[in-house]
Amino acid sequence: MGHDNTILRVTDVHKYFRRGSERVDVLSGLNLEVGEGEFFGLMGPSGSGKTTLLNLIAGLDVPSEGEVWVGSNCISRMSESQLATWRTRNIGFVFQFYHLLPVLSAFENVELPLLLLPLSAGQRRQQVETALDLVGLKDRMWHRPGQLSGGQQQRVGIARAIVTDPLLIVADEPTGDLDAKSAVEILDLLEELRSGLEKTIIMVTHDPRAARRCDRVRHLDKGQVVDGSALQGEHVEEHVG
Amino acid sequence: MKLLGLMLKNIRRNWIASILASAATIMLVLMVTLVWSVLSFLDQVTAEKSKDLKAIITERWQIPSQMPYSYAATLTEGAARTDDDIRPIDSMTWSFYGGTTDIKNRTLDNTLFAFAMEPQKLRTMMDDLDSLPPDQAAELDAAIAKMDENRLGTIVGLDRLEALGKRVGDRIKLFGINYRGIDLELEIVGTFPRGRYDKSAVIHRDYLNAAVDAWPREHNGEEHPLAQKSLNLVWIKVPDSDAFQKVADQISSSPYYSSPAVKCETASSGIGSFLDAYRDLIWGMRYLLAPACLATVAVVMSIAIGIGVRKRQMELAVMKVLGFRPRQILIMVLGESLLLGTAAGLISSWATWYLVNNLLGGIPFPIAFFPSFMIDDGALWWGPAVGGGAALLGSVWPAWSACRVKVSEVFSKVT
Ligand SMILES: Nc1ncnc2c1ncn2[C@@H]1O[C@H](COP(=O)(O)OP(=O)(O)OP(=O)(O)O)[C@@H](O)[C@H]1O
Numbered sequence: 001m002g003h004d005n006t007i008l009r010v011t012d013v014h015k016y017f018r019r020g021s022e023r024v025d026v027l028s029g030l031n032l033e034v035g036e037g038e039f040f041g042l043m044g045p046s047g048s049g050k051t052t053l054l055n056l057i058a059g060l061d062v063p064s065e066g067e068v069w070v071g072s073n074c075i076s077r078m079s080e081s082q083l084a085t086w087r088t089r090n091i092g093f094v095f096q097f098y099h100l101l102p103v104l105s106a107f108e109n110v111e112l113p114l115l116l117l118p119l120s121a122g123q124r125r126q127q128v129e130t131a132l133d134l135v136g137l138k139d140r141m142w143h144r145p146g147q148l149s150g151g152q153q154q155r156v157g158i159a160r161a162i163v164t165d166p167l168l169i170v171a172d173e174p175t176g177d178l179d180a181k182s183a184v185e186i187l188d189l190l191e192e193l194r195s196g197l198e199k200t201i202i203m204v205t206h207d208p209r210a211a212r213r214c215d216r217v218r219h220l221d222k223g224q225v226v227d228g229s230a231l232q233g234e235h236v237e238e239h240v241g
Numbered sequence: 242m243k244l245l246g247l248m249l250k251n252i253r254r255n256w257i258a259s260i261l262a263s264a265a266t267i268m269l270v271l272m273v274t275l276v277w278s279v280l281s282f283l284d285q286v287t288a289e290k291s292k293d294l295k296a297i298i299t300e301r302w303q304i305p306s307q308m309p310y311s312y313a314a315t316l317t318e319g320a321a322r323t324d325d326d327i328r329p330i331d332s333m334t335w336s337f338y339g340g341t342t343d344i345k346n347r348t349l350d351n352t353l354f355a356f357a358m359e360p361q362k363l364r365t366m367m368d369d370l371d372s373l374p375p376d377q378a379a380e381l382d383a384a385i386a387k388m389d390e391n392r393l394g395t396i397v398g399l400d401r402l403e404a405l406g407k408r409v410g411d412r413i414k415l416f417g418i419n420y421r422g423i424d425l426e427l428e429i430v431g432t433f434p435r436g437r438y439d440k441s442a443v444i445h446r447d448y449l450n451a452a453v454d455a456w457p458r459e460h461n462g463e464e465h466p467l468a469q470k471s472l473n474l475v476w477i478k479v480p481d482s483d484a485f486q487k488v489a490d491q492i493s494s495s496p497y498y499s500s501p502a503v504k505c506e507t508a509s510s511g512i513g514s515f516l517d518a519y520r521d522l523i524w525g526m527r528y529l530l531a532p533a534c535l536a537t538v539a540v541v542m543s544i545a546i547g548i549g550v551r552k553r554q555m556e557l558a559v560m561k562v563l564g565f566r567p568r569q570i571l572i573m574v575l576g577e578s579l580l581l582g583t584a585a586g587l588i589s590s591w592a593t594w595y596l597v598n599n600l601l602g603g604i605p606f607p608i609a610f611f612p613s614f615m616i617d618d619g620a621l622w623w624g625p626a627v628g629g630g631a632a633l634l635g636s637v638w639p640a641w642s643a644c645r646v647k648v649s650e651v652f653s654k655v656t
């Protein structure tokens with residue numbers, strides 16, 4: 001691909017799971033590079049291994065073979081607790097089902113990852129407020145997840161993902177559980193993060209409309225990344241509109 | 242750190258599970274509190290007072306103990322024969338005399354049971370009466386002085402006095418019940434301070450002895466049936482348990498006391514041998530009941546926390562995604578149950594302590610001759626400790642499985 005400023009490099013990664021005596025190969029010899037500031041889309045049929053790949057990129061799992069580099073770190077060689085620490089600062093994860101802690105307010109949910117960093121309460125508060133402001137929910141700061149709509153919850157989820165100012169934002173079907181209008185809002189927000197804050201975003205999606213928002217889309221097939229169809233062209237038109 | 246706030250919120254959220262777990266803990270800590278209070282109470286009364294302990298000398302093989310009065314002179318000396326032998330610091334002798342004011346129509350109210358003893362020993366050898374506040378001491382001393390002057394004098398407890406319908410200064414005539422035929426004319430010279438001796442009475446030892454001695458003169462030289470059995474107990478006071486052991490040896494090795502034989506025990510060794518009868522029960526309480534309660538708390542906690550953890554598996558996985566370490570998840574789950582268990586233990590033991598000691602004034606528990614017992618003050622700290630400890634123990638497994646949650650598995654199941 002030839003990005004000078006490659007931020008993610010996945011080289012010859014294999015991932016297989018064991019089911020009893022049977023070996024299930026999910027990823028086989030996968031290569032991928034994503035450049036800094038890129039909004040990258042990943043598509044593919046259900047069960048093709050998209051989440052598995054995201055888990056490897058986010059350091060939630062390690063490959064069976066091959067290497068995953070994020071920035072200057074080879075995360076596929078880190079231990080579980082090294083990965084945990086690394087994740088806090090470098091990865092912002094956005095889930096399909098938001099996964100906010102129901103006992104905590106929006107503010108506290110966004111604050112959660114900051115508790116792991118050496119910050120004062122004042123600094124935390126400032127960062128949380130900035131993140132919530134960015135997603136347009138500053139006025140809902142003290143609401144519990146149960147008191148927010150799906151779209152609003154996902155925006156809190158995005159605020160939580162960006163609050164530590166991570167290197168990569170990783171989103172697994174972030175619009176998969178939303179109605180069309182909320183989905184558009186979330187996609188607008190992600191695009192804004194990319195263009196306004198120059199964030200690198202890796203998004204898995206089933207939705208072609210979401211994929212059109214991306215700078216580049218690839219498909220996962222038979223354990224490998226393959227080129228998408230003519231989506232790239234349509235993307236330009238859509239982007240203007 | 243901030244985890245504490247999160248723990249509290251989690252406890253509040255899973256409030257049904259929390260309440261069930263704490264209710265069970267409260268009940269079981271209550272059981273443990275009661276059981277351990279009885280045990281520590283018994284420990285206390287059987288523990289040897291190390292200084293100035295009192296020992297009691299009785300007939301070895303018979304209850305009630307009945308010894309010849311001739312034993313008194315040497316027993317009060319601890320059967321000491323040589324200068325090297327240990328002599329007690331103090332002593333007193335007791336004979337029980339029961340009499341009634343109405344021999345034809347005996348009731349509980351007109352019956353008086355009295356200790357015949359040396360009046361002077363009331364102030365040095367009787368429990369509680371040796372440590373009276375000055376005003377009460379002076380009053381009792383005055384009554385004792387009257388008994389010394391007049392051996393017909395008797396000191397009667399307030400309840401007994403009321404039951405008899407008499408007042409200080411009145412005279413009464415008692416018809417002997419156990420000392421059949423030996424009737425005593427008595428003059429009430431005082432009462433005991435309110436408390437332990439409200440139902441007791443004391444008469445002069447010399448008066449009873451004289452009456453027994455006089456019996457043969459009016460009965461063709463025949464002795465009263467109790468003449469050789471008129472000494473029931475001898476109390477001695479010794480400086481420490483070594484001295485007690487020596488005196489006990491002196492007495493048991495002495496040839497004087499062969500018929501009947503006697504034994505010497507401290508109050509606590511006496512209680513101790515009485516409690517031997519309950520040994521299995523006490524052993525069971527200490528080593529079966531109390532641990533069973535603790536195990537139950539642990540199991541209940543384990544189930545409650547386990548259910549909570551399973552319900553929250555996704556959340557815990559999310560926390561891991563955010564960068565929480567397994568150790569922090571472990572601490573959070575352990576901390577939640579520790580908080581819950583400690584709080585439940587605290588509530589339970591403090592409430593029991595307050596209820597029993599302050600409102601009920603002790604629990605009637607018919608063991609040995611203790612009418613009731615109090616909740617040990619130690620319960621205030623070991624109640625929470627027991628609750629917290631058992632809960633912590635019970636949550637080890639759920640907490641371990643919580644921190645082992647594999648994020649990639651949790652999410653691949655959902656998507
Ligand atoms: N921890 C695991 N153990 C065993 N098999 C797994 C595990 N994680 C994923 N798999 C298997 O790997 C394959 C890919 O799963 P993955 O969740 O990555 O698919 P996906 O592309 O994200 O699908 P979807 O679009 O439905 O989310 C599936 O067959 C799944 O059953």
Ligand SMILES: [Mg+2]
Pocket residue numbers: 050051052172656
């Ligand atoms: Mg998936």
